[in-house]
Amino acid sequence: MNNSFEINYIRKCLELAEARLNRGDGSEWTTYDFEKLSEAIEEATGVMLSVTTLKRLWGKLKYTNMPATTTLNTLAQFAGYTDWREFKRLIVLAPGASLATGDATPGEAGEQRSLPGDAEATANTVAGPLPGDIAAGNDAMLANDTLHIAAGADANNKVADTSYIVAGTEVTSANTLAGATSGHISAGITTNGHQTTGAGISPIAAPRKHRKWTYWLLALLPLGILVYALLLSNTKPGKPLNTADFSFSSNKIVREGVPNSVVFNYNAAAAGKDSVFISQSWDIRRKVPVPAKENTFTTIYYTPGYFRAKLIVNKQIVKEHDLMIGSGGWLALVEQQSGTPLYFRKNEVMKGNGVEVEEALLSQYHLPLQPDPPALRFFYVQSFGDLRNDDFTFETTLKSGFRQGTAACQRVEVLILCKNDVIFIPLCAPGCVGELSLFAAGTTIDSRNTDLSKFGANLAQWVKLRVVTQNRHMQFYVNDSSAAELTFSNPPSDIVGVQYRFSGTGAVKDTRFTKNGTVIELQQ
Secondary structure: OOHHHHHHHHHHHHHHHHHHHOOOOHHHOOHHHHHHHHHHHHHHHOEOOOHHHHHHHOOOOOOOOOOOHHHHHHHHHHOOOOOHHHHHHHOOOOOOOOOOOOOOOOOOOOOOOOOOOOOOOOOOOOOOOOOOOOOOOOOOOOOOOOOEEOOOEOOOOOEOOOOEEEOOEEEOOHHHHOOOOOOEEOOOOEEOOEEOOOOOOOOOOOOHHHHHHHHHHHHHHHHHHHHHHHHHHOOOOOOOOOHHHOEEEEEEOOOOOOOEEEEEEEEOHHHOOOOEEEEOOOOOOOEEEEOOOOOEEEEEEOOOEEEEEEEEEOOEEEEEEEEEEOOOOOEEEEOOOOOOOEEOOHHHHEEOOEEEEOHHHHHHOOOOOOOOOOEEEEEEEOOOOOOEOOEEEEEEEEEOOOOOHHHOOOOEEEEEEEOOEEEEEEEEOHHHHHHOEEEEOOEEEEOOOOOOHHHEOOOOOOEEEEEEEEOOEEEEEEOOEEEEEEEOOOOOOEEEEEEEEEEOOEEEEEEEEEEOOEEEEOOO
């Protein structure tokens, strides 16, 4: 592989990613911008590229190796292409052109050219042009042909109107173009009868003697669509992989507590050229591409919990195992945009048989309460033996004293964490009970059609919460008053801990589980 040539394609793909994200020049991006890009890529492709990986690609961190194929495939998909191979096939290097700069040497009549403002040269193009796709929903294309879209298209890769000029020839239907023709659709696209040009785009029309050639291409378009449809219809899904050919395990660096690095060891050589991913939790959308030929992947868990890690080849889960990240007793933290939480020391937050964060402590860490109070979290995660969510009693007492500005509703969420499941209990000020949802292991109760007003309380004072469960039937009590009841639908699961979510300040005490007369106190 010619690495310098490959790098030019990578640079072009990064330009398209910058244009799609629409946050300015990548050279000026901060960590927050790369976090937004990581989120956008995950939402668009289902694959999570870490901030570190993205910073390496953009040259923010030193990295001398070529990116993994799975990383390049994900970038190409974000730019609007099926994979990296298709991206390189459809992005054409004109003679003398450099994809890094967009400069080009003008060619002879009828030759593909890169022009100022062309899709190969400027961020004024469609963010992540879809090859062979102008009309939304159409993806047919002629083999080895290329479509470049310039001014006149919106950020969703849709052209604004049904009137176009293609190499000097007007086409009257947007759907006629689905499938693409060779050449460029450049600064000749018209919107509502007016020619649109981006910065640096010059209106270019092909000489009249080439119009017949354009008509011939358009005439062949239906045939191209038919051939593409036949190819799709004859494509058969791959056979399921033999899971015995793969291995997957993990090793925690620290026995309990966070941050905690985990080394995943895997053998995915049997995947061949297929894409390989590791998902760190139950949510397989948050998967990270890993090289099939390697065998180690290390990551950091910043919050405690119970996770089911998965080794995925294409879309098939070939191996999975459970992973517990314990909290080491009570843990208090504030979530941050950077992704790394602010952790409080135990001697700062432990108060008697509970945990508390007051305004003075937040001020000490320069955490303002306005305009948006910090996202305060309390965790207690550990193994509780055979304690299950279909037969237990849970009791806790809590308060949230801050109720100014955007925290007027004093919203508090209490989560009982289970293996691959959760019980989610909301509390708030009495006037805010109109927007509450109670969730328990697959069953949801919503305040829009159920009276959940008893979950409203004066949280500036201590509030008692109790959950009593027998045979999956749950009863919820707030200050000893019955607030709701339900029977959950999911299979029973082991309980592994609790989490509390506050806006601003918060305090918890007298927390315990009870089963068959045995009391488990949650204390340091």
